[in-house]
Amino acid sequence: MKKTVWSMCGMCSVRCPIKVEVEDGDVKWIEGNPHILKGSLCAKGSAGIVLQKDSERPQQPLIRSGGRGAGKWEPVSWYTALDHVADKIEKIKDKYGAKAIVMSCRGGPWQDLIKAFCHALGSPNFSNHDSACGRNVHHASKSVYGLGRKGFIYDIANAKHLISFGRNLLASLRVAEVNQIMDMLDSGGSFTYVDVRQTLTGIKATRFFQVRPGTDYALALGMINEVIKQEAYDKDFVEKYTVGFDKMAEFVEPYTADWAAKECGVKLKKLKDFVTEIGAERPRVIFHPGWMLSRYRDSFYASRCLHILNVLMGNIETEGGQMFPKTPGDCGVKGLRTFSSNVPKPEDKRADGVGWKYKHFDKGPGLFHLFYDAMMTGEPYPIKGLICYRHDPFNCFPDVASQKEALDNCELLVSIDTHYSEYGWYSDVILPESMYLERETPVATQKGLKPRFIYRDRAVEPRFNTKPSWEILKMLADRLGFGDLFPFQTAEDMWKWQLEPTGYAIDDFQEKGFVSLTDTPIMYDRDSLEGRFKTASGKIELINETLEGMGIPSFKPYQSPKKPPKGCFRLVFGRSPVHAHSHTINNPFLHELMPENTLWINKRVATRLGISDGDWVDVLGDSQMGTIRAHVTEFIHPEAVYTVHGFGRQVPLQSRAYHAGMSDQKLQEGLLLLMDEAGGGLCLCEKFVTVRRSSRNPRRRVEL
Amino acid sequence: MNKYMLYLNAKRCIGCHGCEVHCKANKDLPVGPILCEIAHEPLKSVKGVPKTEFLFRSCYHCEDPYCVPICPTGAMKKREDGIVYIDQELCIGCMACAGACPWNIPQINPATGKAIKCDYCMDRVDQGLKPACVTKCTTRALKFVALQEI
Numbered sequence: 078m079k080k081t082v083w084s085m086c087g088m089c090s091v092r093c094p095i096k097v098e099v100e101d102g103d104v105k106w107i108e109g110n111p112h113i114l115k116g117s118l119c120a121k122g123s124a125g126i127v128l129q130k131d132s133e134r135p136q137q138p139l140i141r142s143g144g145r146g147a148g149k150w151e152p153v154s155w156y157t158a159l160d161h162v163a164d165k166i167e168k169i170k171d172k173y174g175a176k177a178i179v180m181s182c183r184g185g186p187w188q189d190l191i192k193a194f195c196h197a198l199g200s201p202n203f204s205n206h207d208s209a210c211g212r213n214v215h216h217a218s219k220s221v222y223g224l225g226r227k228g229f230i231y232d233i234a235n236a237k238h239l240i241s242f243g244r245n246l247l248a249s250l251r252v253a254e255v256n257q258i259m260d261m262l263d264s265g266g267s268f269t270y271v272d273v274r275q276t277l278t279g280i281k282a283t284r285f286f287q288v289r290p291g292t293d294y295a296l297a298l299g300m301i302n303e304v305i306k307q308e309a310y311d312k313d314f315v316e317k318y319t320v321g322f323d324k325m326a327e328f329v330e331p332y333t334a335d336w337a338a339k340e341c342g343v344k345l346k347k348l349k350d351f352v353t354e355i356g357a358e359r360p361r362v363i364f365h366p367g368w369m370l371s372r373y374r375d376s377f378y379a380s381r382c383l384h385i386l387n388v389l390m391g392n393i394e395t396e397g398g399q400m401f402p403k404t405p406g407d408c409g410v411k412g413l414r415t416f417s418s419n420v421p422k423p424e425d426k427r428a429d430g431v432g433w434k435y436k437h438f439d440k441g442p443g444l445f446h447l448f449y450d451a452m453m454t455g456e457p458y459p460i461k462g463l464i465c466y467r468h469d470p471f472n473c474f475p476d477v478a479s480q481k482e483a484l485d486n487c488e489l490l491v492s493i494d495t496h497y498s499e500y501g502w503y504s505d506v507i508l509p510e511s512m513y514l515e516r517e518t519p520v521a522t523q524k525g526l527k528p529r530f531i532y533r534d535r536a537v538e539p540r541f542n543t544k545p546s547w548e549i550l551k552m553l554a555d556r557l558g559f560g561d562l563f564p565f566q567t568a569e570d571m572w573k574w575q576l577e578p579t580g581y582a583i584d585d586f587q588e589k590g591f592v593s594l595t596d597t598p599i600m601y602d603r604d605s606l607e608g609r610f611k612t613a614s615g616k617i618e619l620i621n622e623t624l625e626g627m628g629i630p631s632f633k634p635y636q637s638p639k640k641p642p643k644g645c646f647r648l649v650f651g652r653s654p655v656h657a658h659s660h661t662i663n664n665p666f667l668h669e670l671m672p673e674n675t676l677w678i679n680k681r682v683a684t685r686l687g688i689s690d691g692d693w694v695d696v697l698g699d700s701q702m703g704t705i706r707a708h709v710t711e712f713i714h715p716e717a718v719y720t721v722h723g724f725g726r727q728v729p730l731q732s733r734a735y736h737a738g739m740s741d742q743k744l745q746e747g748l749l750l751l752m753d754e755a756g757g758g759l760c761l762c763e764k765f766v767t768v769r770r771s772s773r774n775p776r777r778r779v780e781l
Numbered sequence: 782m783n784k785y786m787l788y789l790n791a792k793r794c795i796g797c798h799g800c801e802v803h804c805k806a807n808k809d810l811p812v813g814p815i816l817c818e819i820a821h822e823p824l825k826s827v828k829g830v831p832k833t834e835f836l837f838r839s840c841y842h843c844e845d846p847y848c849v850p851i852c853p854t855g856a857m858k859k860r861e862d863g864i865v866y867i868d869q870e871l872c873i874g875c876m877a878c879a880g881a882c883p884w885n886i887p888q889i890n891p892a893t894g895k896a897i898k899c900d901y902c903m904d905r906v907d908q909g910l911k912p913a914c915v916t917k918c919t920t921r922a923l924k925f926v927a928l929q930e931i
Binding site for chain 2: 106107108109115116117118119120121122123124126127247248250252255256259262263275277279280281282283284285347654655665666667668669670710712
């Protein structure tokens with residue numbers, strides 16, 4: 078029997094809407110939802126089929142029977158596993174209070190369920206991976222607009238010029254966004270790319286600034302200075318909607334284009350020409366404010382400057398610029414019922430200090446890495462349990478050895494995931510979630526010019542004894558005595574409960590896999606945006622007085638990044654289009670395309686070290702080492718070496734990924750608590766490593 | 782006369798290798814054979830921007846293919862519309878076709894022990910659909926073109 082199922086891809090965190098064709102319980106075909114993506118899908122999306130058929134994933138609940146990380150597991154039933162977890166949670170609650178438990182996830186449209194569960198448990202300590210990802214960009218956005226990093230969408234297709242500071246858009250690969258970029262280029266748009274190396278994205282650029290690692294903030298300051306000097310900004314927009322222009326202009330005065338060109342190692346004329354060009358093209362100019370910017374000590378400020386450059390272009394709520402994502406409310410539709418609306422918020426202070434010690438950070442998910450501090454010191458109170466859903470801290474966060482040391486103070490570590498995460502392998506209990514084709518998820522809202530409700534249906538039954546997360550959490554909630562806060566037993570019940578205020582039913586999703594809440598795109602009047610910016614002043618704050626009041630400057634004086642000592646390199650990392658961080662490395666098809674990572678190293682430097690392209694090289698941190706092949710190229714800055722993140726996995730049951738390639742985060746020793754104080758993001762590119770030609774390169778080979 | 786052609790708009794191609802996986806997933810292939818591939822030359826600086834162009838390669842479906850006459854069992858066939866394909870029932874996996882092909886296009890499918898190659902997803906084409914690689918191409922850079930006589 079054949080059937081078509083509407084779903085959402087789960088291979089990476091973009092969650093592209095997909096159409097799945099199933100025949101006799103077998104997935105035969107996956108394509109991008111034709112109504113949204115016209116069929117387009119990336120390599121990872123199609124590889125979902127072999128993930129479903131792959132047996133190298135947890136097949137039933139597992140309880141650890143040996144030491145942590147020893148890999149000895151007892152397969153148990155769901156009842157045993159959940160009773161065990163509930164029992165441990167109760168014990169921690171009795172001894173230390175519910176606040177001693179942290180629940181973390183990977184953000185996204187379904188995090189509300191995890192947050193609601195965490196709060197129902199009585200703990201304020203809900204978190205996610207974002208302090209190793211987009212926190213700096215998020216907080217920078219809040220400091221300018223009073224809105225988070227998702228407070229704007231970008232109309233790239235209609236822009237005349239897109240500028241990206243190291244955001245590797247085409248490798249990070251959001252299918253809809255990538256098509257917007259290609260459409261823009263097809264219509265003759267310009268694309269300026271800034272990075273320490275050339276990337277898949279940069280090869281499509283019309284202008285490339287190869288900068289010295291860690292100087293993004295300098296280049297952005299130089300651009301603001303030059304924009305003001307050339308009067309290339311939208312004076313009316315700045316006058317009407319912003320505060321602090323004069324103070325900002327005063328701050329950037331010494332940071333001239335000439336200075337920036339020298340500091341970053343780019344040509345002055347090229348920089349000045351760029352500013353002249355965008356001055357003529359605005360408002361159809363978009364500076365991408367960055368995504369994963371947990372990189373340098375001043376990444377918050379670099380991102381803040383990029384947000385401000387957008388403001389100077391006057392590109393808000395205009396075609397080819399940034400637009401406010403519209404909500405169901407804008408379409409006269411009531412929003413979905415949220416899980417957390419049913420749950421009172423615990424009154425305890427957060428253990429990561431967010432909201433009381435760090436008042437300038439957004440409470441939401443807080444800053445995950447600071448829980449490690451609480452685990453190690455017991456301050457402000459002990460943390461004794463960690464439940465990670467779809468989140469692998471050992472791959473997101475640096476310095477795995479220090480993380481393990483902190484976790485050893487915990488009495489319960491639980492991993493809820495579809496695959497064996499590195500953290501899961503170290504944990505006490507693995508509760509296996511059904512992979513995305515085998516489960517349904519709650520209805521989600523996708524804001525935009527045409528907002529919609531969208532959902533993921535179950536395409537096929539689980540191959541193994543796994544369950545969807547909503548069911549795992551519901552069963553656990555029942556055992557902990559707050560199951561009534563999640564009043565549903567089936568996915569259909571859950572959808573109905575969520576959709577009740579909206580007036581829609583799940584049957585309305587059958588035709589296209591989603592419900593569009595408007596036929597025509599909704600735009601606000603650009604001349605009356607008052608009240609849209611959620612800052613204290615209600616305006617766009619070039620200078621944020623609230624932050625200044627807390628002793629956090631809106632711009633900090635620029636400090637030139639340290640040069641690596643002789644023989645050392647700054648370790649930078651990034652994405653490939655065929656892998657989604659660490660959790661696709663073991664996928665049979667994706668592993669076939671990219672079985673391991675390489676170390677990009679500058680040709681001139683490599684020659685001095687006697688390293689040729691393809692040689693094995695040892696990459697040494699303080700105590701950790703990785704050995705991979707060198708990719709010798711002239712298109713990376715000589716101070717940096719680069720590798721694709723996610724490799725070097727150490728779960729023996731993942732036979733393809735096991736010890737394949739090198740893990741950057743294991744080399745990032747000492748960086749676990751080093752954050753940008755203003756933005757809360759980690760400084761993951763602040764590590765110097767040594768590189769040498771490995772003795773694994775055979776000069777002679779003795780066989781007998 | 783060949784009726785079809787696969788054309789890559791290299792300007793839109795981002796080298797994501799989606800086509801290779803779309804093809805494998807559709808043909809239910811194991812690890813090993815890859816029936817189409819994206820390749821590129823090393824980066825070269827063009828007006829200050831390091832650039833390269835992506836190339837797409839799969840079976841060329843030759844007008845006068847060498848692989849067809851050399852096949853001892855008559856498994857390798859050319860259709861009226863020009864599609865060169867392997868009848869899996871007849872193939873014995875001798876791989877004479879690969880030896881005869883100037884580009885070594887046919888590959889062994891280790892799951893079946895038989896030869897396999899691109900057939901423009903002719904089952905899909907016969908249903909009025911496009912090949913898998915074209916249907917799902919991430920940036921819609923790949924086109925399935927019907928050739929016309931001038």
